[in-house]
Amino acid sequence: MKYCVETFDLTKNYGDFKAVDDLKMKIKNKSIFGFLGPNGAGKTTTIKMLTCLALPTTGTATVAGNDILKNPNEVRQKIGMIPQMVSLYGDLTVKENIQLCGDFYGVTRDLRDSRADELMEMVDIKYAENKPVSQLSGGMKQKASVVASLIHQPDILFLDEPTIGLDPTTKRVLWDMVEELNSEGRSIILCSHDMYEVELLCDDVGIINRGVLAAFDTPQGLKDTMINERKTEKTSRSSNITKIVEEIQKEASPKENASFNKIKDYIEKKNRDSMELSIMISNLDENIVNQLEKLPITYNITKQHSGRIVIEMEDSEESVTQIISSIIENNGNMTSISTKDPSLEDVFVRVTTKKEKVGEE
């Protein structure tokens, strides 16, 4: 099986409102997939359809090779779900909730209890196994929910914002667990607003916006696309400026023309080979910035608070060396240096503020 999930024009309407609109998506088997999108984009609605908790209005999907409409029971056996809102029984203890889940999936009593112990140890909730769920903290409830969802050893695990409200250490426990489950061959579908989490864990990412799949790629692929789009935009911006300069040149004197040609060369050069470098300097002062501005390879320098400068400059190895030398010569104390590539958050904001649909594979 190549894909753990494949959707075919999957659509969910609430009255006239399309919460999920003609979704065509293929999630690789045994991968960790990050499902992103703004609030109300349709992530939970999609997950509900894929986990047979809600029926599609039109279209369908296969999950673990089974059609969600024709074989919902087979789908349910293959999946585990950690919902956005913890859905355990408050009056029952942690252990009783987990046992109930195991029984629901037909796990034998011995297996159920040994797995429950192992999983509870793993997420560190065993100490509270006899407490009613209603008396647990949010994070403890989430841990109990994780154990309950894994008791039948599902092939595919759906996690809908699983680390919300978890403390940093517990988050890491959950991330390690997701990686471990994946290395055992399980597919993971993770809805999240935490870009660090997504970048850390996910092989592929889909971004849904207003019910429509707006992007689908690896995290690096999404960033590369954004870098290329930015380059194209920059080229078109600078060619527009060049056109304006050429218009003005028609009326200019020979002397003015020479100056205009210099401007055009500068625009062209800057467009062809510029890069951005972000440098943190703990003792940043005017002199350091002035000296950098004097270098012929710097185009623009932006000073940010907290001593960071962003330098738009010629894209070559020698120019990076020149920048560093200049800072050192002027007694600048550099504490970090990095190229300014877009983050996954930049990609998210860009993709979700456009209205586009990605095609089928």
Ligand SMILES: Nc1ncnc2c1ncn2[C@@H]1O[C@H](COP(=O)(O)OP(=O)(O)OP(=O)(O)O)[C@@H](O)[C@H]1O
């Ligand atoms: N039962 C329902 N009845 C009517 N509208 C609904 C229902 N469930 C969800 N919606 C609407 O469908 C849209 C998608 O909701 P959904 O819960 O799928 O968003 P989401 O992407 O999971 O958002 P979030 O990141 O906030 O969890 C929203 O506009 C929501 O109001």
Ligand SMILES: [Mg+2]
């Ligand atoms: Mg949701």
